[in-house]
Amino acid sequence: MSYSKGKTKSRGSFVVLVILAAFWLIPTVGLFITSLRAKGEAQTSGWWDVFLNPFSQDWDLSSYTTVLTENKLGASFISSLAVTIPATVLPLLFAAYAAFGFTFLKFRGREFFFSVIIGLLVVPIQGALVPVLKMFISFTDKTGIEISGQYAAAWFVHSAFAMPLAIYILRNYMMTIPNALIEAARVDGASNFTIFWRLVLPISVPALASFAIFQFLWVWNDYLIAFVFVGNERPVLTYTLLAMLGQYGEGWQAVAAGSFISLSVPLLVFFTLQRYFIRGLTSGAVK
């Protein structure tokens, strides 16, 4: 019997957890309440005032409509999606191919290349930013094709930096596929190409889903790459939010509404796909 089962419930543990949970919840709840308050109120009293004086409150949803239009948060929302969706989907096939190679094929340098990939799991993005930016700019000078400042620049960089983690998660998963299955397909005359597309890729869908959730959250929440490669012409949510934070004229409730809009998407992803997310985590995801 495992440690988790057959134990009596402990009241003491429950009380401690409630206290800790309050500490973990209060910041986000405060943000949400603030975002729903009228400007005058949010500027003069803390959000907990709604519990102290519940009948004299001015509730106001206009913060949301204001930030979406005036602060162009609506446009930023679209930009964030436009950066995030391709940056989540595009690395999948590349990573799956490589993971297949590392799991089922034997070749010289396999251990070496895989060790490099493990090492790159922790390499800081900052180390590559400036030369990549210069590379994009010189590419534009030579060909006239704009990359930097376009979504595509962020897609490339996010995809490349996603590779180590994606390959790591997918390879860990593919190693659980019985070798006999692959061998049987080989005996039947299937090429590696066919085995990958018809057998391994469909089996690997859960691992692909786990990685996709990670990558989606990572890209959606990223500020640095979006700042450097997409910039202020198509500002993403984190970019706009940081700019709003610098200008206090907006008022507390406006920044709160903006922030809540930004974190509503990750929260939605989290609550609907929690199972895959945690499975991905426990299968050895590090970033």
Place this chain on the structure above:
Amino acid sequence: MKDLLTALQAVIAGIAITALIYWLLNLLIHRFPEKIKKKVEPYVFIGPVLFLIGAFIVIPTLQSIRLSFMEEEIDGSTTWVGLQNFKDLFAEEYFPKMVVNNLMWIAIVPFLTVSIGLAIAQFANNVGARSEKIFKSIFFMPMTISFVSAAVIWRYIYAYAPEGQDQVGLLNNIWIKLGGSPQAWFQIETFKFNNLLLMVILIWLSAGYSMVLLSAAIKSVPEDTLEAGRVDGANTGQIFFKIVLPQIWPTVIAVFITVLIGAMKIFDIVLAMTGGNYNTTVLAQTFYLEYFSYGNTGKAMAAVVILILAIIPVMFYQVRHYRKFEAAR
């Protein structure tokens, strides 16, 4: 909306192009004699990724290291200056304070994140399956929040207004209730207090991650080892520290390393909360500031190189650890 359409087109085109690349490569190698084909085929599978990683991570990182020894003119030309950029960076007034800040982040955040995660995991193990699930969701939720949103959230807690004005910050309200006068928390540099306030945010964000992994490990501890302890008369504390903890130690280390790396690279929180002011700056923030605000490529690259050097030992540890793990399976 047009942007979204572009993105969706890119997704479809991207998948089509990727599939096409692999398909063409596959066609190509099938024209080779069987013996060569067998040798080349694996590289068809990993080649495109090696190219991506080489072009966007490995080569640029090496170029950054080269740039740290260069001075860049406005026209983009570079001249070799040896260690001058590093000397300039070391001579900055903020440099020693920044090093202390970075060391504090890596000394405090991983330890507390693991300890709190462990405590929550252990307590949650004792409250019944349904409550456990709810509690876990609560602690885990901040993990999905961006650093920038977290900064907004915590600004409401640390907010300050001069005495006599309306205080909307939670911390100041509690402080005033306790008889204090309003404090500008971010400006309190005594004992690096303002740095600690920033660290609280990262701990708040990552404790859930640590809790999930450690909870899974705790649940896999075999019951009979605990039973043996109970029979021998060990109390709850002894069972936890002498029986459970040693068995989950590998997971503890893995979580510690992951949080450590996050603390080393910490950037967004500092940028969004203080902008590095009041002596709260860190390496990654220095890179950002020197490059994007002051246009000091040399100094920015020197900061990056120090960050890379700091991470290299962790990198070697990861690779060695993986090799051991691989040999064991």
